[in-house]
Amino acid sequence: THQWRGIIEEYRDRLPVTDTTPVVTLREGGTPLVPAQVLSERTGCEVHLKVEGANPTGSFKDRGMTMAITRAKEEGAQAVICASTGNTSASAAAYAVRAGMVCAVLVPQGKIALGKMGQALVHGARILQVDGNFDDCLTLARGLSENYPVALVNSVNPVRIEGQKTAAFEIVDALGDAPDIHVLPVGNAGNITAYWRGYREYAADGIASHTPRMWGFQASGSAPIVRGEPVKDPHTIATAIRIGNPASWQFAEQARDESGGLIDEVTDRQILAAYRLLASQEGVFVEPASAASVAGLLKAAELGLVDPGQRIVCTVTGNGLKDPDWAVAGAPQPITVPVDAGTAAERLGLV
Numbered sequence: 001t002h003q004w005r006g007i008i009e010e011y012r013d014r015l016p017v018t019d020t021t022p023v024v025t026l027r028e029g030g031t032p033l034v035p036a037q038v039l040s041e042r043t044g045c046e047v048h049l050k051v052e053g054a055n056p057t058g059s060f061k062d063r064g065m066t067m068a069i070t071r072a073k074e075e076g077a078q079a080v081i082c083a084s085t086g087n088t089s090a091s092a093a094a095y096a097v098r099a100g101m102v103c104a105v106l107v108p109q110g111k112i113a114l115g116k117m118g119q120a121l122v123h124g125a126r127i128l129q130v131d132g133n134f135d136d137c138l139t140l141a142r143g144l145s146e147n148y149p150v151a152l153v154n155s156v157n158p159v160r161i162e163g164q165k166t167a168a169f170e171i172v173d174a175l176g177d178a179p180d181i182h183v184l185p186v187g188n189a190g191n192i193t194a195y196w197r198g199y200r201e202y203a204a205d206g207i208a209s210h211t212p213r214m215w216g217f218q219a220s221g222s223a224p225i226v227r228g229e230p231v232k233d234p235h236t237i238a239t240a241i242r243i244g245n246p247a248s249w250q251f252a253e254q255a256r257d258e259s260g261g262l263i264d265e266v267t268d269r270q271i272l273a274a275y276r277l278l279a280s281q282e283g284v285f286v287e288p289a290s291a292a293s294v295a296g297l298l299k300a301a302e303l304g305l306v307d308p309g310q311r312i313v314c315t316v317t318g319n320g321l322k323d324p325d326w327a328v329a330g331a332p333q334p335i336t337v338p339v340d341a342g343t344a345a346e347r348l349g350l351v
């Protein structure tokens with residue numbers, strides 16, 4: 001029987017490791033590519049969801065983190081540091097445990113989802129809540145890694161991008177070729193950079209016949225690439241992508257331009273509508289930021305930008321359980337009943 005071995009073992013020949021590299025893994029990757037029936041009907045296309053919430057810590061960050069922590073260990077680091085809107089810190093904290101390292105985390109105060117904070121805490125990370133936004137946290141983390149013995153594991157670390165490109169490999173391996181369009185949320189812009197690298201690599205080696213158009217979506221209140229300038233005080237309910245000055249900005253524009261793609265924005269309202277559609281009609285529970293990809297696809301379809309018959313993959317980046325507030329908010333309260341079958345049947349509308 002075969003168990004998925006994690007992205008480094010599965011794609012070893014395409015990653016910067018050697019035979020002696022000490023691999024730190026939670027067997028990340030190998031995530032489901034789920035056909036999306038309702039989205040396919042709505043767009044007249046063949047739409048799939050790459051469900052990255054199925055990774056060990058519940059987000060795509062694990063793909064990059066297995067590489068970053070593995071290489072940090074190889075280089076003898078004893079401590080790692082990251083700035084995060086939540087998912088990177090959860091992932092770094094877990095992989096640091098596997099590697100026997102100290103993990104330091106800088107998060108914007110009051111702006112990360114409770115589930116993510118719980119992950120960093122339970123894995124024993126040293127957490128500082130910074131009185132500032134993500135961009136301030138990243139500036140601080142970079143400075144600390146330059147002046148103290150601590151390795152930076154944000155996506156400005158190039159091996160993170162190497163790990164994350166494996167998601168594109170998995171999609172081509174599953175579909176037999178690249179999709180026509182790939183849609184994903186954009187925050188710090190590392191992931192769109194990584195997918196584009198993965199797709200280009202497979203096309204260059206003839207494993208895929210072409211590369212997809214890359215479509216990235218930012219939240220309207222945090223859309224610096226769309227605006228063409230940094231956003232000083234970014235806001236959105238999708239806290240994971242509440243970023244005003246993305247580190248991989250120019251690589252995201254490169255992915256857009258080289259692929260003939262686009263980077264656009266979606267409102268919080270559109271994000272929440274897509275979030276609810278995914279949960280209630282596709283059976284896939286994601287965190288709000290993840291729904292930006294699907295919100296973007298639906299927006300583009302409404303604008304007539306989606307020709308029917310295409311094959312489209314939307315990455316949904318994180319698990320819905322990380323930020324359950326939005327699932328509960330606005331939903332009807334469950335009804336309390338006595339231990340009585342008759343009442344239960346009546347309240348369930350069975351009689």
Ligand code: F0G
Binds near residue numbers: 061155240
């Ligand atoms: N979706 C989720 C759930 C995320 O956590 C992030 C980024 C993104 C999308 C955007 O990806 O930054 O590569 O463009 N989260 C980072 C973090 C910033 O700290 O967890 P990106």
